[in-house]
Amino acid sequence: SNSFCTLLIFAVRVGDMQSQGPSVGRFTYVYVPCDDAVAPNEITFDGSSDDELRDRLRRFFAKGTYTDGAKAELRTALLAKVDEDKRANVDPRMLEGLVGDEGQFEIVPIVLPSRANGFTAISLYIDDKGRFKDLPLNSRASKIAQRDIRGDGFLLSNHDDPALDTWERVDTTIATFERLLANPPSTTLNTADQGQMAAAAAARDSDTVVVSAEAAAEALQLRANGNEAVAAGDFTQAAGMYGAASEKLRGRTDLLENSKECEAARVACLLNLSFCGLKLQHWQMAAGAAAQALVFAPDSQKGWFRLATAQVNMGDYDEAERAIARCAEHGVPAEDVAALRAALADGQRRLQQQQRKQFAKMFA
Incomplete structure (x- = not known):
C-alpha cells in the first residue's frame, strides 16, 4: 500500500x-x-x-x-x-x-x-x-x-x-x-x-546524458554557421543556430576526446545567443542564455555584462543591480559599468515616476 x-x-x-x-x-x-x-x-x-x-x-x-x-x-x-x-x-x-x-x-x-x-x-x-x-x-x-x-x-x-x-x-x-x-x-x-x-x-x-561525438561535431558546425550569420547581420538565424548547438552540447561533454573544445564551445554558443538576444531586443532570451553561460563560466565578463544589460532593459532592477556589482568584481571596463549604472538609475527613476502617477490617480 x-x-x-x-x-x-x-x-x-x-x-x-x-x-x-x-x-x-x-x-x-x-x-x-x-x-x-x-x-x-x-x-x-x-x-x-x-x-x-x-x-x-x-x-x-x-x-x-x-x-x-x-x-x-x-x-x-x-x-x-x-x-x-x-x-x-x-x-x-x-x-x-x-x-x-x-x-x-x-x-x-x-x-x-x-x-x-x-x-x-x-x-x-x-x-x-x-x-x-x-x-x-x-x-x-x-x-x-x-x-x-x-x-x-x-x-x-x-x-x-x-x-x-x-x-x-x-x-x-x-x-x-x-x-x-x-x-x-x-x-x-x-x-x-x-x-x-x-x-x-x-x-x-x-x-x-552522454554527448556523442557525432552530436558534438554537429554542434561545432552549427556554431560556425551561427558565426557566419552574425557576420551577415542575421541575428535571428544566428540565434537559432547557437541555441541548437548549445542544446546538442547539453550533457556529458567531459567524456569526449575533445572535451575542452566542446565545453568552451557550449559557453561561447550561450554567450553568442545572449548577444543575439540583445541585438533583437529579446531581453528574456538574452538574460536566460547569459545566466546559463555563467553556470559553466562564472567569471565571464561577457556573461555578467550581457546579463546585467538584459535585466536593466527588462526592468528587473534588483537583479540588475546585483549583476552590475558582479560586472565590477570581474573586471568589466569601468566605463561599461558606469553606463549600466546610469541606465539602471534612469530605469528606476522612470519606474518611480510611473508609480507616483498611479498613486495620484488612485487617491485623486
Whole structure:
C-alpha cells in the first residue's frame, strides 16, 4: 500500500544506490564521536560486501535504547509521515517493527556527486532514532550537516557516475573530515524539501546524458554557421543556430576526446545567443542564455555584462543591480559599468515616476 511505502521511505531515508551493485573493496571511513574530547579516527573496512558494512553499522547503532515514552513519541512521529486519510490502514506489526528496530541508521547527504567534484558523494551515517534515545548532541557532525545530529556518526564516501553506471566506495580520510568541519558545504540536501529534491534530480538527469561525438561535431558546425550569420547581420538565424548547438552540447561533454573544445564551445554558443538576444531586443532570451553561460563560466565578463544589460532593459532592477556589482568584481571596463549604472538609475527613476502617477490617480 501507499502507507507501507511511505513508512519504508521514512525508515530507510536517502540511501545508497544498491540497485547498481555497489563495488566494495578495501577503503577507509571516519568515525565522528559525539564526545568532543574524543578525536575522530579513520577506520579501514576490509570486508567482502556492502551488506557486511551495513551490518556492522546496524550493530553499532543498536547499542542505545529508549524509554516507553520515547517509543510512543516515535510511533506518533512515524504515523505523522503518512497521509491522514491512510493512517487507519497502516499495518500495526510493520509500525511496531520500525519502532522496535533500534539498529536502523539514517544517511545524511553532505556532498552530492557532481562533475565539479568528480562524482564523489560524501554522506554522514547516524543513528536513525538518536533523538528518541536521548543521545547527546554531536557538535562536529552537526556543524558539517548543518542540522542537529545526536550520537556518534560515520563519514563515508562513494564514487557515483550516472553516465558510466558506476557506484563504489572510496576513501574518506581525516583530511576530508577536517576540510568539511572548517568549511561546511554551503547547502546540503534537505530530503523533505520537494523543490530541492526535484532540482537535484534534474541535475542528476543532465549528468546521465552522454554527448556523442557525432552530436558534438554537429554542434561545432552549427556554431560556425551561427558565426557566419552574425557576420551577415542575421541575428535571428544566428540565434537559432547557437541555441541548437548549445542544446546538442547539453550533457556529458567531459567524456569526449575533445572535451575542452566542446565545453568552451557550449559557453561561447550561450554567450553568442545572449548577444543575439540583445541585438533583437529579446531581453528574456538574452538574460536566460547569459545566466546559463555563467553556470559553466562564472567569471565571464561577457556573461555578467550581457546579463546585467538584459535585466536593466527588462526592468528587473534588483537583479540588475546585483549583476552590475558582479560586472565590477570581474573586471568589466569601468566605463561599461558606469553606463549600466546610469541606465539602471534612469530605469528606476522612470519606474518611480510611473508609480507616483498611479498613486495620484488612485487617491485623486
